[in-house]
Amino acid sequence: MIHKYIAALPEASLIIGLIVMALVNLFRKTNTPKTFYTLSKFFLAFSLLTTVLFYNRSWLPQFLENNPYTSLFKIIICIFTLTWAYLSCKWFLNKNYPSWSFYSLMLLEVLLLSLAVSSLNFVVLVIALQGAFLLNWCLIRLGDDEEKKKLGASRRFLCFALLFAALSAAGAVLLLARAGSLDYEAVYKHFSHVSKLMPVDYTAAAMMILPLLFMLGLVPFHFWYIDVIGVAVLPVGGFLTIVPLFAYVACLADIVLNAFFPVWPVFKPVLIVFGLLSVGFGVVGANSETNMRRLFGFSTLYHLGVIVLSLAAFDDNSILSGFVYMLVYVLAMSGIYTSFLGMRSKGVYLSELESVSGLSAVRPYIAAGFLVFLISLISTPPLLGFLGKLSVVNNLVIQGEYTVMLFILLAVLMLVYAYLNVIKALYFDARINTFDRVDKGVYICLTVNLILVLISILNPKYLMNDVEAMLVTIF
């Protein structure tokens, strides 16, 4: 009996972690920001370890399935959460702000995202994914700066999140009515009889796919992400940029391939249009921003656009190229957010371009790290970003999507213009601010990330081969 449920250890450790953290918060008076970080670190690390150990064992096979594909995404989610949890602790320590809410919400969100990634059934998917997404509402409200803006943004976020959650739930009900079951397999069988399909079937599929695109923050659903990234505190902004993306993409690929693939040709053009719009809006928006966090928010739109354009065909090449691009992008973005933690003046974290002028003269290592990640984001060789660009462009050429490829490549030139403004501020402009001492932990994380970005490009085939072998298990 026990051996059957041992595969539940990753999720169980996160639940136990949440309970322990709640108890500590209730009964221990002398909690510091580090207390909850230490607890969440322990349980996340245990969850990571058990995910690796039981990578292909499922504890509830009717609803959840663990295979190399789902485990790969869960491992990445755990690793990036662990790293970001460590870095966020620096922020909480510097601000002397209670960290219980952040770490507990983070742990709960990772738990729900893990369940969503493993799900085999739309009920589990909707509950886990929508639950995780709604948790962001609580995360956005953390912190005591820019109260008014934050309140407005969180309200707007909640309205739209609830709307899309309702849409998703309605879609699930429709699917149940039409397919008779909410298992992916049953839905796939139902959609396989294309000749028997009715408009309501397509509507149900759209109602399941659209909320995922909304969560990803693709244009035309991008408003929430830019809105939130501008007002949320740095740990929350970083978490929302780095972690959930993997889960959303994993779920999107999973439901498209295992449930809606027969009708995917109908939806593919829509995804391509959304992707192209995201690329276009992203580069235009990034050029109009002077706030670095919003600037990178818009640039995220560009990168998301590239990811979905690459994924659109949903074959083995698309999945691999989309995944490689996403991994490289998230690595670079986590480096960017780590650098943000090193840009502090008189206790205030800087985000305006003007305020970081001349950073390279005082904090050359932070500026150099930032430069490397920026260049990686524009996919210039010899940095790791090039690997992402190569995978995506090669995939688009294989698909014969020359126009899309040219659009992506030319749009990056506009994005580069925005990035050059950041480099100009960091390196070429005169300093106008004093900069606070940077925490050692920031330097450590930056170094590890830099080594990954710089060294992985020298010999990526070992990493790539294993990743490819794990990704194909989705088919």
Add this chain to the structure above:
Amino acid sequence: MTSSFNFVSTIIAVPFIGLLFALAAKDDEKTRDRNVFNVSIFALITNLFVIWRMFALLDVSKPGLQMVERYEWLENPKISIVLGMDVFSLLLILAVHAAVLIGMFGARHNKEDGKSLMVFSLMFVGMITGFFAAADIFSFYIFFEAMLLPLFMIIGMFGGIRKQGVLARFFIYNLLGAIFLFFATVVLYNYQSANIALNEVSRVDLNIRQEIFVWAAIFISFLSRIPIWPFHYWISSISTGLRNPLVFIITNIIPLTGVYGFVRFWPKTVPGVLSYFMIILEIICVISMVFIALIGLINKDIQYKIFSFMTVGYIIYLLAAFLPTDMVLQNIGYSLFSFLIIAAGLEVLSNYLEKQQECMEISSAGILCALPRASLIFSFFVLAAIGMPLSSMFLNNFVLVADLLDKNVKMGSLVVFSLIVIAAALLQELYRLKDNTCVLPEKPCAADISARAYGVLLLICGFLLLTFVNPLWFVVRGGKL
């Protein structure tokens, strides 16, 4: 002569290793960037020795690439990085190393953040060495684009460019060229389902539509690096504003990458679809050359004159690369070798003279009268630049111009005309600087070049003089030291 040692990857790696040491070098007010300077110079000189050894091991009479190294890089898409070397590439690598070394000496006393300048310069040297060593389209593209980052940082931080928009457009414009090359590279790769050697590109059997797109992309990418119309504006607007000799030298090495691209990709039998465009390209090249030479003559800024001299030179090499024969390839290499060293020497000396002029608070006319050492060296470089028999440029440029005249008399005549105009521009400057009618004030800061620098420059002049006799005089044949 074969060797088990990976020479090609070594000469790419040495500047990067030097870069790491330069980053780690501790410099303060006392040392004033001396450590980082010494480390950088040491890295480049070490590489010069490796290059010298490679010359000894290369079989000059053997066509094609030697010392080929292959690295399996990616499985999906399957890409192997192939590096190789021939005399032409090695000559260019040597010339770039020598030019950057001269530039480093010239920029040594500039009051700037020397560490960053040296670090990015080493990065640039490493990238461009890789570019010349690339033997397949992917590695060629990687280095073609990768060198833009150090270039941008060097110009941005040390170029003294007042309008940052110009700099951003310069970078984006170069990146656009690189993107076109990337497009061509990926299309070619997928067409062949394999990475293609550089000399095989023209033999890929594409259909008409693909041929037009791929070759147009390759054309634009290389032309974007060479200051010819309509691509001349950004390069000239950047180059003429630079006041740091090392930055100027590095920036003006960039057009060489475009010329080299054409030399490597350009087939001796022009694909049918391209032959119509060739005449247009040649006309544009010639008009740009005459135009830039005339501006060089009119313009009073010595920096612009050197820029014009370099541009005219590059366009001649480009036109020569289009000649339907492989015979001129060695001539282009030998000539380019001296050309880069002469241009670097001219730039460093003109920058030095400019500083002396600022110190003496006079116009630069006649300044060489007070600086006999500088006068000798500067005169040598100017005379070598205008084509006097003082370097390998003399004989090899003669061969190139003769071949161009043989191909098309009108085009050849305009090339000769441009050469005369640019020679007049440089002689005009030399005459002005040596004008002995002016009176020079006695200022404590005014000083001729130091004995050590004089010695080094004399050595360079001697080196160039020997290349006139034999461009590869320094090579010990047979691989024995």
